[in-house]
Amino acid sequence: GENVEQHPSTLSVQEGDSAVIKCTYSDSASNYFPWYKQELGKRPQLIIDIRSNVGEKKDQRIAVTLNKTAKHFSLHITETQPEDSAVYFCAANTRAYSGGGADGLTFGKGTHLIIQP
Amino acid sequence: DTEVTQTPKHLVMGMTNKKSLKCEQHMGHRAMYWYKQKAKKPPELMFVYSYEKLSINESVPSRFSPECPNSSLLNLHLHALQPEDSALYLCASSQDWAREQYFGPGTRLTVT
Numbered sequence: 001g002e003n004v005e006q007h008p009s010t011l012s013v014q015e016g017d018s019a020v021i022k023c024t025y026s027d028s029a030s031n032y033f034p035w036y037k038q039e040l041g042k043r044p045q046l047i048i049d050i051r052s053n054v055g056e057k058k059d060q061r062i063a064v065t066l067n068k069t070a071k072h073f074s075l076h077i078t079e080t081q082p083e084d085s086a087v088y089f090c091a092a093n094t095r096a097y098s099g100g101g102a103d104g105l106t107f108g109k110g111t112h113l114i115i116q117p
Numbered sequence: 118d119t120e121v122t123q124t125p126k127h128l129v130m131g132m133t134n135k136k137s138l139k140c141e142q143h144m145g146h147r148a149m150y151w152y153k154q155k156a157k158k159p160p161e162l163m164f165v166y167s168y169e170k171l172s173i174n175e176s177v178p179s180r181f182s183p184e185c186p187n188s189s190l191l192n193l194h195l196h197a198l199q200p201e202d203s204a205l206y207l208c209a210s211s212q213d214w215a216r217e218q219y220f221g222p223g224t225r226l227t228v229t
Contacts, residue, residue, distance in 0.1 A: 032216075034217065034218070036220075042222075043207065043220040043221060043222050043223055044160060044207070044220050045220070046217055046218070046219065049217060089159050089160075102148060102165040102166075102167035102170070102172040103165070104150065104162035104165050104172070104174070105160075105162060105218060106162070107159035107160055107161070108159060109158070109159055110157075110158075110159055
């Protein structure tokens with residue numbers, strides 16, 4: 001099945017600086033890579049995603065890059081703000097489940113992003 | 118309506134109880150999911166219903182039993198749970214199984 005590694009586990013940056021979180025995946029059949037933000041006590045929220053036919057995608061201060069050959073993808077947040085403080089999860093789709101053959105998501109272990117004022 | 122709703126928000130149950138968690142979406146999505154999330158851990162996929170057909174993570178014990186009465190509703194039936202099953206249970210839905218997944222607020226389950 002799919003294995004997703006995520007680094008770092010904790011990232012502290014000054015407000016206004018950039019933050020980068022990196023993930024690697026193992027299953028070359030994976031073709032969909034979302035990023036979720038989860039604040040304490042709340043549900044995971046989809047913030048950006050990328051498919052394997054695209055190398056980069058940007059949405060305002062957030063960007064994601066994908067290197068299919070190296071099997072890694074990264075989240076970039078520029079001009080960080082206090083409200084960016086949260087746990088961020090990367091994920092990859094995987095068809096590794098018995099029965100209907102549908103995809104599920106395998107998540108990385110998460111990065112606790114702390115924005116220092 | 119762009120929400121996935123879950124009931125109840127909190128549930129405390131004994132190891133001999135039988136209970137059910139419910140999830141609903143009205144976005145016309147054809148795939149629905151159950152995830153389990155322990156504290157300070159990522160969500161872990163338990164089950165997928167895609168076009169009402171079930172896919173299973175084989176590591177999930179049989180004391181968890183999913184049901185999809187129709188494409189808008191998803192239930193998780195719980196029976197003879199263990200204290201280590203205490204967690205946040207998240208439901209999600211997507212237009213199709215390879216598309217964006219949107220999560221409900223979760224049910225926080227405590228097994229005593």
